[in-house]
Amino acid sequence: MVWPYLLLLAVAVGGHLWRRGRRERAHAEQLADALAAGLNEPPTLHPVVDPALCIGSGSCVKVCPEHALGMVNGKATLINASACIGHGACHAACPFDAISLVFGTEKRGLDIPLLKPNFETNVPGLFIAGELGGMGLIRKAAEQGRQAMEAIAVRGQAKAPGDDSELDVVIVGAGPAGLSAGLSAIDKGLRYRIIEQENSLGGSIFHYPRQKVAMTAPVKLALVGHVKFTEVSKEKLLEFWHGVVLKFQLAIHFGERMQAIEQHGDSFVVTTSRGSVKTRSVLLAIGRRGTPRTLDVPGEELPKVAYRLIDPAQYAGQAVLVVGGGDSALEAAIALAETPKTRVTLSYRSEAFSRVKAKNRDQLEQLRGRGRIDVRLRSQVQSISPDAVKLRVDDGSTLSLPNHAVIVCAGGQLPTPLLKDIGIRFETKHGTA
Missing domain, CATH: 3.50.50.60 (FAD/NAD(P)-binding domain)
Structure with a gap:
């Protein structure tokens, strides 16, 4: 009579271990992608996990709304450091006090x-x-x-x-x-x-x-x-x-x-x-x-210029220029492109997007291929007017685009x-x- 229960227990434990292994493999891939892109340096206060104290309960991973933590080799690990904003929910959730909140890293001082x-x-x-x-x-x-x-x-x-x-x-x-x-x-x-x-x-x-x-x-x-x-x-x-x-x-x-x-x-x-x-x-x-980095161009003081995308829906049906080449710029352009009837142009002064997440780069290329985003590499904003924006492009000429809004994603000082x-x-x- 005991065998059916043991069989059910074995199936349940096996299923749990299989799901856990799949999650750990996905988290390990995320960590590898972040390291390869040079994006695993946290911007501010962030968790450090003591592997000797971590029991692998995953409670910290579950409470992290940014999905900055994951399970790798049975231990909690910071797998998406650039997304961490240091609110400390992981520290509070850890049952064995295995998480410390710190500033800076060995490579990058704060x-x-x-x-x-x-x-x-x-x-x-x-x-x-x-x-x-x-x-x-x-x-x-x-x-x-x-x-x-x-x-x-x-x-x-x-x-x-x-x-x-x-x-x-x-x-x-x-x-x-x-x-x-x-x-x-x-x-x-x-x-x-x-x-x-x-x-x-x-x-x-x-x-x-x-x-x-x-x-x-x-x-x-x-x-x-x-x-x-x-x-x-x-x-x-x-x-x-x-x-x-x-x-x-x-x-x-x-x-x-x-x-x-x-x-x-x-x-x-x-x-x-x-x-x-x-x-x-x-x-x-x-x-x-x-303080947001500015472009220092004529017309930047216009109310249509913003330095962060808050709600893509407010730009529905408009022509929007996004300026920048980091993840925040790509994510803003992608979100706007997925908003109905929004025409999106992405301007970046360099010839390629470096140090960005592979997921963002892939999404951008997909939307670019579908004609949802006009990507202008090696271009810079020359001036902004109420109904247009002028770009200086790589051949030295000037391109004038109809425009309702400009989102500048150039970081802060x-x-x-x-x-x-x-x-x-x-x-x-x-x-x-």
């Missing part, structure tokens, strides 16, 4: 500013919270913004009385750290200004894919109290932040870009794209995406040189926390 426990830099009055300071986790970035404002409030009490022209703090960035800091500034009665270079709040969260898991732990916010989020999508989290901004009348100056910070005695002058403001303290709450110029000290991390 500059992280040196901060005091209150998040003040070595320059008195200049604070850093969130991703730029080395913290990509949303809840911790929000907590840092709140704690930094505690120190800023104390510093503000030493301000000379009667100086109404000086703010207590300028907060740069409207992501989790900046929004949390703004709430704390209101709570403490500080004169503050939040500037955000983009026209949307949420920082890096705004650029997450749809329905991406954005938070994995509760967080404490001034005025709001404890927010009991465990796992919440990008859309729900942004909806929550919008509600908070409206309820507490959080003043955010969108489309205003920080250009310079100058120290004047115990205060600062922050120069932005809209002028200058004097402030007692500055809190940098910006992500590691930095961190303000590290600017911060070093005013004396902030950094340390380079090579795979350490």
Whole structure:
């Protein structure tokens, strides 16, 4: 009577092992493709797995919404490092604490500013919270913004009385750290200004894919109290932040870009794209995406120019130019080409796409073959007008294309040189926390 049950057990175990082996082979192929393309260098905070502690449960792989982790040879492995954004869900899910979150790798160091426990830099009055300071986790970035404002409030009490022209703090960035800091500034009665270079709040969260898991732990916010989020999508989290901004009348100056910070005695002058403001303290709450690299061509200031594709559907039926040669450019062009009636041109200054995922290159070639994407290699944008764009092509001539929108995918520039110029000290991390 026991044999039928043993047979069923053997079939179940055999099926499980077969499926697991198939997944591991697929993950190993992904890792090999990433290594071959030179794309396995993580951009920011990322997991490192201790194989001596990893039991191969796969719990970290299951909770990773970017599919950055996979199982290789029975152990969790970072197989798609370029997709990892460091939210730390894998670390929280590991039952044996086999995952550490670190910055940089042996090959690629990451500059992280040196901060005091209150998040003040070595320059008195200049604070850093969130991703730029080395913290990509949303809840911790929000907590840092709140704690930094505690120190800023104390510093503000030493301000000379009667100086109404000086703010207590300028907060740069409207992501989790900046929004949390703004709430704390209101709570403490500080004169503050939040500037955000983009026209949307949420920082890096705004650029997450749809329905991406954005938070994995509760967080404490001034005025709001404890927010009991465990796992919440990008859309729900942004909806929550919008509600908070409206309820507490959080003043955010969108489309205003920080250009310079100058120290004047115990205060600062922050120069932005809209002028200058004097402030007692500055809190940098910006992500590691930095300021988008621009083309520096006439017409780039037009509202139809964007630096990241958020929703391909909004371009349905339009003529769109995508500029760039990395994965973000290819993925934007592919997504647009799959949108009904959208005419897509991809411009890249080099003669070939290098260091891109094989999957993206193959999809691009398929769509190009079907006439869905017009690929213009060895071309550069010369000028942009309301209804057209001019490209300088490889033979030196100029090509004019009808155009409704331009998506520039040329990466970003961190303000590290600017911060070093005013004396902030950094340390380079090579795979350490």
